[in-house]
Amino acid sequence: MLNYIWFGMLVAGFVLAALNGRIEVASKAAVDSAAAAVSLSIGLLGIICLWTGLMAVAEKSGLVRFIARAVKPFMRLLFPQVPGNHPAIGAIVMNLVANFLGLGNAATPLGLKAMSELQKLNSGKNTSTNAMSMFLVLNTSALQLVPATVIAVRAASGSANPAEIIGPVWIASACAMTVGITAAKLFAAFYGRK
Amino acid sequence: MTGNGDFEMEFMRTLSIYAIPAIFLVILLAGISRGVRVYDVFIEGAKEGISTVVRIVPALVGLLVAIGVFRASGALDLLVNLFSPAASILGIPPEVLPLAFLRPVSGSASLALVSDIISASGPDSFAGRVASTMMGSTETILYTLTLYYGSVGVKNIRYTLAAALIADTASVVASVWACTLFFGR
Numbered sequence: 247m248l249n250y251i252w253f254g255m256l257v258a259g260f261v262l263a264a265l266n267g268r269i270e271v272a273s274k275a276a277v278d279s280a281a282a283a284v285s286l287s288i289g290l291l292g293i294i295c296l297w298t299g300l301m302a303v304a305e306k307s308g309l310v311r312f313i314a315r316a317v318k319p320f321m322r323l324l325f326p327q328v329p330g331n332h333p334a335i336g337a338i339v340m341n342l343v344a345n346f347l348g349l350g351n352a353a354t355p356l357g358l359k360a361m362s363e364l365q366k367l368n369s370g371k372n373t374s375t376n377a378m379s380m381f382l383v384l385n386t387s388a389l390q391l392v393p394a395t396v397i398a399v400r401a402a403s404g405s406a407n408p409a410e411i412i413g414p415v416w417i418a419s420a421c422a423m424t425v426g427i428t429a430a431k432l433f434a435a436f437y438g439r440k
Numbered sequence: 441m442t443g444n445g446d447f448e449m450e451f452m453r454t455l456s457i458y459a460i461p462a463i464f465l466v467i468l469l470a471g472i473s474r475g476v477r478v479y480d481v482f483i484e485g486a487k488e489g490i491s492t493v494v495r496i497v498p499a500l501v502g503l504l505v506a507i508g509v510f511r512a513s514g515a516l517d518l519l520v521n522l523f524s525p526a527a528s529i530l531g532i533p534p535e536v537l538p539l540a541f542l543r544p545v546s547g548s549a550s551l552a553l554v555s556d557i558i559s560a561s562g563p564d565s566f567a568g569r570v571a572s573t574m575m576g577s578t579e580t581i582l583y584t585l586t587l588y589y590g591s592v593g594v595k596n597i598r599y600t601l602a603a604a605l606i607a608d609t610a611s612v613v614a615s616v617w618a619c620t621l622f623f624g625r
Contacts, residue, residue, distance in 0.1 A: 247545055247546075247582070248545065248546045248549060251542070251545070251546075251549065252502065252503065252506050252549075255506040255507065255509070255510040255515075256505075256506050256509055256510075258510065258513070258515050259506070259509035259510040259511075259512070259513040259515050260509060260513065261513075262513040262514060262515045262518075263509070263512065263513035263514070266513065266514050268512060268513055268514065271512045271513075272509050272512045272513050274512070275508040275509050275511065275512035276505050276508060276509050278508065279501075279504040279505045279507070279508030279509070280501050280504070280505050282504055282508070282559075283497065283500040283501040283503075283504040283505070283552075284497065284501070286500060286504070286555055287493055287494075287496065287497045287500055290493050291489070291490065291493045294489040294492055294493055295486040295487075295489030295490060295493075296486065296489075297489065298485045298486055298488045298489035298492065299481075299482040299483065299484075299485040299486030299489065300463075300464065300467055300482065300485070301467075301485060302481050302482060302484060302485020302486075302488070303467050303468065303471045303476060303478050303481050303482055303485065304467045304470070304471075305485075306471060306474075306476045306481050307467065307470040307471040307474050307476050308470070308474060309467065309470055312470075350492075351488065354587075357588060358587075358588065358591045361588050361589070361591055361592045362591070362592055364592075365592040365593075365594070368594075371593065371594070372593070372594060372595045372596055373594065373595075373596040373598065374589065374594050374596065374597045374598050374600055378589075378594065378600070379597070379598065379599060379600040379603060382584065382585060382588055382589075382600055382604060383600065383603045383604050383607055385579070385584060385588075386579040386580075386581045386584050386585075386604045386607065386608070387578075387579065387604070387607035387608070387611065388579075389577075390576060390577070391463065392459070392460065392463060393572075393575070393576030393577075395551065395575075396554065396572045396575045396576045399551070399554060399555045399558060399563075399572070399575075400558060400563045400568075400572055402555075403555070403558050403559050403562075403563045404563065405558075405563035405564055405568075406564055407457075407564075408563070409456060409457075409459065409460050410453070410456045410457075410569075410622075410623075411456070411569055411572045411573050411576060411619075412455075412456045412459045412460070412576075413452045413453070413455050413456040413459070413618070413622055414456075414569070414573040414577075414615065414618035414619050414621075414622050415572075415573050415576035415577045415618075417614060417617075417618040417621070418573055418574070418576075418577035418611045418614040418615040418617075418618050419576075419577040419611065421610050421611060421613075421614035422577060422578070422607045422608065422610045422611035422614065423607070424610075425606060425607050425610035426603060426604065426606065426607030426610070429602075429603040429606040429607060430599075430603045433598075433599035433602065433603050434599075436599075437598060437599060
């Protein structure tokens, strides 16, 4: 899909620029943007390193397991079809907590493990279960404690207070999660048992 | 906001300001109390950050060039004008609306678009703040669903995409609302 979007933007851009008599502006923009991409990356480097470093400390300190234990009781409500001691629950919780802390590299293997455990409980192997849908809705709507990349972009472009969006991000994520969980539960009821 | 809205706003701002120092303290204290060699582990982890950033450089170059050309040609303005009636009904700054559509499709493309919006409108403008909040509170849904369902061979995902997109829409609307609450218009 991105292939078409990228193609479309460049072609539409250059054709429209030619029609508007702005072809020079457009080719200058192409060259400037390529340079801007590199300076943006350099601007991101410091904050992203700071954050991955701090999160490595969090991981080593057992913080992921600690938070996972705290939220586990809620999993019964969200995944009533999955037995409480099933390995799927452990993998789901660890994935969500890793996502919450922004541990992208750790989160993906845990998420794939969660899916393969959920697939073992699936009777119709080609069709998703309610538990899978709930897990993925949570995964894609879940709260991120510190949106480090966005903060880095804001800092790189000279924001007076790059981290000030943390509060709004938490509120927006909480809304998304609430709506997502509700939607998944309603759809599950509508689609019947599975 | 009226009445005690000012107090709420002040409280929320304080929350944002103290969040990062508090997170540092909690993590460092947890590490030290568990006998973690915090500085050594930090340095090891920070190295990972370098490869993360280096990995996205090619995508950022490709996408920022496309967005740059698209903007310079006037096409972006056309698109934004096209969107603006719908945007004004929802209260979303029109320049942010393309981000709402791009975000579920691609993480690197939306990162490029966010940085373009931020440098065009300013990081501390309303549009810049809303774009930042949307970027931080939403996910690359299509990629995640494809990867996760693909890994177990599930073809019929039933209502998963619909539910995820409903949540995504909620976070778009909530981003505008939360930014109004925190920063005013």
